[in-house]
Amino acid sequence: MNGLTKGRSAVIIGAGQTGRGFVARMVASSDYRISFVDTSAEVVRRINEDGAYTIHYYNRERPPVRITEVGACLAGTGDATKAVAEADLVFTAIGESNLPSLAELLAQARLRRQESGSDGPLAIITCENGTAPARVLREALQTGFPEEARGIVVSESAIFCTTVNLPGTRLDILSEDYPELPYDGEALPGELGIPCLVPAERFPTLLRRKIYTYNCISACITYLGAFKDYKIYAEAANDPDVSGLLERLAEPLNRAISRTLGFDLEDQRRFSQRAVAKFSDYGIVDYVDKNARDVARKLGPDDRLIAPARMIMDTGGDPSVLTLTIAAALHYARRERESAAGGAAAAAFDPSAVLTGWSGLPADHPLVLRAIRHYADLERIGRGRDADWTPLTKGDDNGNLSGYGQPGGN
Ligand SMILES: NC(=O)C1=CN([C@@H]2O[C@H](COP(=O)(O)OP(=O)(O)OC[C@H]3O[C@@H](n4cnc5c(N)ncnc54)[C@H](O)[C@@H]3O)[C@@H](O)[C@H]2O)C=CC1
Numbered sequence: 001m002n003g004l005t006k007g008r009s010a011v012i013i014g015a016g017q018t019g020r021g022f023v024a025r026m027v028a029s030s031d032y033r034i035s036f037v038d039t040s041a042e043v044v045r046r047i048n049e050d051g052a053y054t055i056h057y058y059n060r061e062r063p064p065v066r067i068t069e070v071g072a073c074l075a076g077t078g079d080a081t082k083a084v085a086e087a088d089l090v091f092t093a094i095g096e097s098n099l100p101s102l103a104e105l106l107a108q109a110r111l112r113r114q115e116s117g118s119d120g121p122l123a124i125i126t127c128e129n130g131t132a133p134a135r136v137l138r139e140a141l142q143t144g145f146p147e148e149a150r151g152i153v154v155s156e157s158a159i160f161c162t163t164v165n166l167p168g169t170r171l172d173i174l175s176e177d178y179p180e181l182p183y184d185g186e187a188l189p190g191e192l193g194i195p196c197l198v199p200a201e202r203f204p205t206l207l208r209r210k211i212y213t214y215n216c217i218s219a220c221i222t223y224l225g226a227f228k229d230y231k232i233y234a235e236a237a238n239d240p241d242v243s244g245l246l247e248r249l250a251e252p253l254n255r256a257i258s259r260t261l262g263f264d265l266e267d268q269r270r271f272s273q274r275a276v277a278k279f280s281d282y283g284i285v286d287y288v289d290k291n292a293r294d295v296a297r298k299l300g301p302d303d304r305l306i307a308p309a310r311m312i313m314d315t316g317g318d319p320s321v322l323t324l325t326i327a328a329a330l331h332y333a334r335r336e337r338e339s340a341a342g343g344a345a346a347a348a349f350d351p352s353a354v355l356t357g358w359s360g361l362p363a364d365h366p367l368v369l370r371a372i373r374h375y376a377d378l379e380r381i382g383r384g385r386d387a388d389w390t391p392l393t394k395g396d397d398n399g400n401l402s403g404y405g406q407p408g409g410n
Pocket residue numbers: 013014015016017018019037038039040043075093094095096098101102127128129130159160161162163164
């Protein structure tokens with residue numbers, strides 16, 4: 001225990017699977033008191049009633065970790081502002097697209113801090129899957145609260161740890177045994193007193209690489225797996241059609257990322273192989289639907305499918321595995337709309353309009369045209385594990401999928 005850090009306070013905004021199940025474990029290994037802020041009254045109530053919960057590992061040989069003496073405040077209350085104002089370190093784990101909604105809370109907390117004479121900056125670390133979560137939060141702060149923004153430092157981290165709620169419990173978590181949280185040490189210099197937090201340089205580039213490799217591969221497993229009607233994530237990853245497509249994706253993706261972001265190709269290959277190996281591990285029980293949430297975000301211009309597909313095209317590779325995944329993601333979005341509207345929205349779903357709206361690409365962009373053709377291919381083949389995917393997976397003489405030819409063609 002580091003005596004210098006004794007009595008410090010950490011606030012984790014977002015008491016969900018990552019906040020409660022991973023970030024808290026990273027912080028609990030140091031001498032910070034932990035409190036949560038969440039919009040869910042139910043989660044806040046449970047944390048305050050129980051004051052503790054357990055993180056179990058997929059690897060049953062590792063003893064579970066008990067997180068104790070925790071409390072929580074409901075977002076939007078004075079208690080939440082007070083907790084953030086008094087915090088030595090604040091984490092967010094609420095989803096990148098929700099970050100702008102924190103600007104007011106953080107600005108009020110900063111003001112309160114100043115008024116109470118404690119003038120140090122409010123230090124935030126985002127724990128979100130996104131390509132630029134710190135920028136998203138900084139921009140919201142600067143737009144809405146330019147004065148207070150000057151006293152708020154925003155760093156970002158990369159989450160490699162899979163966590164799921166443990167069914168049948170109030171707050172317990174099932175977690176991968178991941179030991180550390182890498183974060184942007186240039187944005188937040190200085191000793192934090194939390195050994196599991198590892199500062200890294202060039203962090204915005206590292207985070208983009210993570211989203212465009214690890215989360216890109218994950219999105220392929222998820223949406224292709226969802227179209228085949230898998231529920232368990234590792235089963236989807238081990239499906240022969242899906243794993244064959246991942247193999248086909250690996251080289252163009254690795255070359256594109258290595259060239260565009262400046263990583264050594266061999267190192268990039270190992271990085272992507274590790275991701276595939278993890279996602280194929282039946283011991284890490286994760287769910288297709290959990291990974292499929294928020295399709296609009298995942299089809300955004302800078303996110304895990306569109307940006308790497310463009311990088312692959314720009315470096316002369318075949319982006320068809322990604323355009324097929326984009327098509328499967330559109331089918332997922334359509335099914336979500338249908339079930340929300342009781343089936344009524346089926347006829348109204350225009351995949352091209354949805355994709356151009358989310359991705360920002362024009363309707364005649366080669367990636368959009370390919371994805372829309374794949375959308376029709378998938379419709380023809382039909383859902384389920386027994387559908388014959390040979391027309392989609394066999395590739396042409398040049399190794400391109402579906403005979404769609406070279407990049408730039410459609
Ligand atoms: N669960 C996982 O395995 C992984 C999650 N992540 C990332 O972690 C972040 C959180 O994801 P999960 O924990 O899985 O989601 P989750 O849905 O389990 O938890 C999110 C929590 O944030 C709360 N929340 C939402 N908006 C809020 C706001 N404005 N203020 C306060 N609380 C708010 C929700 O009520 C919920 O309790 C996301 O950015 C996700 O991409 C990254 C890698 C792995």
